[in-house]
Amino acid sequence: MRLVIGGTAQGKLTFAKEFVEKSYADYSGYRENEGNSCRIVDETYTKLEELYEATIINHFHLIVRRMLSEKVDISEIVEQIVLQNPQVILVTTEIGYGIVPIDKFERNYREQTGRICCTIAKKSQEVYRITCGIPMQLK
Amino acid sequence: MMMVVTGGSGSGKSEYAEDRTIQYSQDNRIYIATMVAFDEEARQKINRHRRMRREKNFTTIECYTGLNRLRLDASHTVLLDCMSNLVANEMYQEDGAGNHTVPCIVEGIHRLKQQVKNLIIVTNEVASDGIVYDEETMRYIRYLGEINQELARMADEVIEVVYGIPVYCKKEGD
Numbered sequence: 126m127r128l129v130i131g132g133t134a135q136g137k138l139t140f141a142k143e144f145v146e147k148s149y150a151d152y153s154g155y156r157e158n159e160g161n162s163c164r165i166v167d168e169t170y171t172k173l174e175e176l177y178e179a180t181i182i183n184h185f186h187l188i189v190r191r192m193l194s195e196k197v198d199i200s201e202i203v204e205q206i207v208l209q210n211p212q213v214i215l216v217t218t219e220i221g222y223g224i225v226p227i228d229k230f231e232r233n234y235r236e237q238t239g240r241i242c243c244t245i246a247k248k249s250q251e252v253y254r255i256t257c258g259i260p261m262q263l264k
Numbered sequence: 265m266m267m268v269v270t271g272g273s274g275s276g277k278s279e280y281a282e283d284r285t286i287q288y289s290q291d292n293r294i295y296i297a298t299m300v301a302f303d304e305e306a307r308q309k310i311n312r313h314r315r316m317r318r319e320k321n322f323t324t325i326e327c328y329t330g331l332n333r334l335r336l337d338a339s340h341t342v343l344l345d346c347m348s349n350l351v352a353n354e355m356y357q358e359d360g361a362g363n364h365t366v367p368c369i370v371e372g373i374h375r376l377k378q379q380v381k382n383l384i385i386v387t388n389e390v391a392s393d394g395i396v397y398d399e400e401t402m403r404y405i406r407y408l409g410e411i412n413q414e415l416a417r418m419a420d421e422v423i424e425v426v427y428g429i430p431v432y433c434k435k436e437g438d
Contacts, residue, residue: 128427130426132392219272219426220272221272221273221274221275222389222391222393223393224390224393224395224401225273229305235273236274238274239276240274243427245427246427252426252429254426263426263431
């Protein structure tokens with residue numbers, strides 16, 4: 126698993142797509158059965174299984190947000206992603222750099238997204254932070 | 265030695281700071297707790313941090329305001345968690361420093377640094393959500409920012425923790 130983080134509109138998804146393309150070029154035959162398609166799944170998913178089959182999971186913070194409002198056990202889902210989809214690139218916006226929100230849901234969303242991303246960072250073989258389109262490898 | 269550990273909400277900065285504090289000292293670990301238990305959520309947060317510190321052999325000192333009144337000595341390794349609470353306390357508690365929050369806290373940290381062996385301070389990045397808040401909140405953001413700058417000048421090491429990963433902003437010898 127790889128984690129790509131950064132602020133909004135910093136070029137995180139572009140970086141992730143380029144990373145996937147490069148992987149295909151480097152390992153010919155990689156995922157050849159799947160026709161080398163880059164499947165991007167975001168918070169608009171219809172079934173949880175899509176997360177286990179995605180090449181890139183985008184807007185992960187908004188997926189956490191959706192799961193919190195739908196009261197889905199996120200840590201269980203993350204475990205399944207790690208187990209079933211170890212090649213995935215997970216893209217998320219860093220949302221913890223502001224004033225603690227007054228609204229309880231917003232506060233919990235921000236805190237939980239941080240905690241879950243700590244777990245994911247630990248399980249990822251690489252972590253990149255993108256600023257102005259420029260990647261910095263943190264791990 | 266003085267270290268500043270910063271990061272966003274839920275970044276794992278407290279856990280990182282505790283681990284580093286333990287590396288620095290086998291005994292005489294002091295934890296300066298700054299969070300006022302004003303409601304159930306705050307109590308839960310305090311309990312979570314207490315669980316993390318259990319068996320890590322810390323003596324806890326509660327200090328909500330008036331950091332410069334603390335008297336410690338050169339045998340102590342001190343972890344202060346966290347500056348964002350302390351600033352809010354000084355600004356809004358009845359016995360707080362109010363308009364003098366910045367010089368008051370900076371002086372307190374100066375004194376603490378002179379007294380103890382190691383000082384590790386956890387602070388917070390609160391200034392990057394781009395929202396224009398009311399005047400009071402903007403003042404809070406400004407005060408914490410000014411204090412963070414001053415702490416970084418004083419510190420030997422400044423580390424931003426990003427989802428549990430330390431990113432060095434200032435290293436010993438820089």
